[in-house]
Amino acid sequence: VTIRQLAERIIQRLSSPSQVRTIPYDSVYGDGFEDMRRRVPSIDKIKAGALKAPTIIIWGFNDPTAPYKLGVDLMETVSKVVPQTELHIINQSGHFVYAEHPEEVTRLVVGFVKG
Numbered sequence: 243v244t245i246r247q248l249a250e251r252i253i254q255r256l257s258s259p260s261q262v263r264t265i266p267y268d269s270v271y272g273d274g275f276e277d278m279r280r281r282v283p284s285i286d287k288i289k290a291g292a293l294k295a296p297t298i299i300i301w302g303f304n305d306p307t308a309p310y311k312l313g314v315d316l317m318e319t320v321s322k323v324v325p326q327t328e329l330h331i332i333n334q335s336g337h338f339v340y341a342e343h344p345e346e347v348t349r350l351v352v353g354f355v356k357g
Contacts, residue, residue, distance in 0.1 A: 288320055296326035298354040300347055302335035328354060 287293070297320050301313030310331050317329035330350050332339050340347045 285319065288323060291323050293320065293324055295324070296354070297324050297328070298351065299327070299329045300339050300350060301329065301331045302337055302339045302342070303331050303333045304335060305337045305339075307337050 299313055299317055299320070301308070301310055303310050313329060313331060317327060321327040332343055332346060335342045
């Protein structure tokens with residue numbers, strides 16, 4: 243898969259909110275990032291260096307299901323193993339940042355992919 247194909251897939255997903263599945267915060271994250279780390283094996287894989295690709299994290303500041311502090315914690319975890327990591331916290335946005343601010347998210351993703 244080329245970068246262009248990946249960007250096109252991301253942009254297509256961003257325009258189709260019905261394709262994105264969400265899980266209630268309490269059922270996954272419980273007591274915060276450490277609980278998320280215990281429950282979601284991919285966090286341990288990230289810490290072990292399995293994630294090598296440049297990473298963009300886009301987080302809604304007003305997300306009632308995943309407080310922005312989790313985004314900051316995730317950024318700290320990912321950036322330790324992937325130096326090309328960006329965190330964007332979007333003000334006046336909840337959990338569905340892509341639906342609430344589609345132009346801003348598209349601009350960030352396209353800019354990130356283009357480098």
